[in-house]
Amino acid sequence: MNISKQNAVITYITLIFIWASTPLAIVWSVDTIAPMWAMVLRFFLALPLALVLVWLMKIPLPFTRQTCLSYLAGSMSLIVSQTFTYLATAHISSSIIALVFGMAPVITGLIGAIWFSVRLRALQWLGMCVALAGLSSMCLLAQESMHFNVIGIFLVLTSVTIYCFSMYFVKQINAPVTPFAQASGSIIFSTIIAIGFIPFIWEQMPTVMPSLKSISALLYTAVVASIVAMFCYFKLIQNISATTLSLTTVMTPIIALILGAVLNQEYLSMQVYFGIIVIFMGLLLYFYHDIQRMLRERIR
Structure with missing residues (x-):
């Protein structure tokens, strides 16, 4: 393995850890x-x-009508989306937050199939149904569980x-900006x-002065989760396939559960654990073809 591949592996592991630890950092930041x-x-x-x-x-950071629309669309995935995540911290644990976010590709596929004419394989539909069934079972069977409720x-x-x-909105606007400029403009x-x-x-x-725990977690979300993760x-x-990158979705919730x-x-x-197992089965089915493709690329 040459140095660039080693760096890619280190960056990959770092990104997985950051994404897995961010929900816990959010929960800790709202402690006080x-x-x-x-x-x-x-x-x-x-x-x-x-x-x-x-x-x-x-890095060029243009402010044309098109780029501003793109930045605004990007801000939906930041502050608009995060508003609901922060509100959820009063109701569920950090590990469950990470688990539900791990279903993002499944929800993306469902949105694409319904509103954007994206074609999905039969196995992806099956995986989607299994994952949603796992989430539904958690809501029905574990409403009284500690750190968990339907709200x-x-x-x-x-x-x-x-x-x-x-x-999807950012992709449709298709503004001529670099990814880092898009992220910065969205911030x-x-x-x-x-x-x-x-x-x-x-x-x-x-x-009053917040606790050291809250301050440290707040700095982590601002610096590590928002800036370092963006770099990674x-x-x-630029260095690995989209398939390999998307598989972080499967690994992140596992680490988040352990950290929590x-x-x-x-x-x-x-x-809850039963629902988690069913959700992971659904994610694996959803990514089955991607996993096969990644394994074939490694063999070559």
């Missing part, structure tokens, strides 16, 4: 900070970092659905929207 303020502060901290990186790397699931599903629609628009939230959450503004993601886009249990003492009932 109101959820909406934790989200707003996250973008206030991420914006100057993103702009500094754009300036240092000399939280609904909020995260709303968040994931908005995130998936955002990807700018997200921060503008965050400013609009302030009058409605002013009464929840922190009046765009680096991988070990670091946050998140208890999940047997009914």
Whole structure:
């Protein structure tokens, strides 16, 4: 394995860990900070970092009508989607948040098939149905489980659905910008929207110093989850296949479940674990052809 491949593997592992740990960081950040303020502060901290990186790397950041529409569409996957995720922290555990977000490709496929004329294989439809059945069983059988209720699931599903629609809108607008410029522009628009939230959450503004745990988690979401993850993601886009990158969806929830249990003492009932197993079976069926293709590429 040459150095570039080693770097790609390290970057891949780093991205999986960041995506797996971000839900836990979000939950910890709202420990002593109101959820909406934790989200707003996250973008206030991420914006100057993103702009500094754009300036240092000399990345063009155009503001034409088309690019602004693209940035606005991208902000849907950031602050609009994240609003529901932060609200969900009061109802479900970080591991379940990660698990539901792990279904993003399934929801993306469903949205594409219904609204954007995307053709899916029969096995993908089967995997989609199995994954949704697993999620439904969790909602029906485990409503009283600690760190779990239907309201939280609904909020995260709303968040994931908005995130998936955002990807389609950005693709349809097809603005002539680099991926990093798209992400930075989306952070700018997200921060503008965050400013609009302030009058409605002013009464929840922190009046005492938050705990070190909340501050550390907030910095993690702003710096690592928003900036470092962005670097890793765009680096991988250029170095590995989209199939390999998409399989992070299967691995991320597994690590998130472990992190939630070990670091946050998140208890999940047997009914929840049953639903999780069914969801993973559905994801594996959905990605079956992609996994086969990846294995063939490795053999070659």
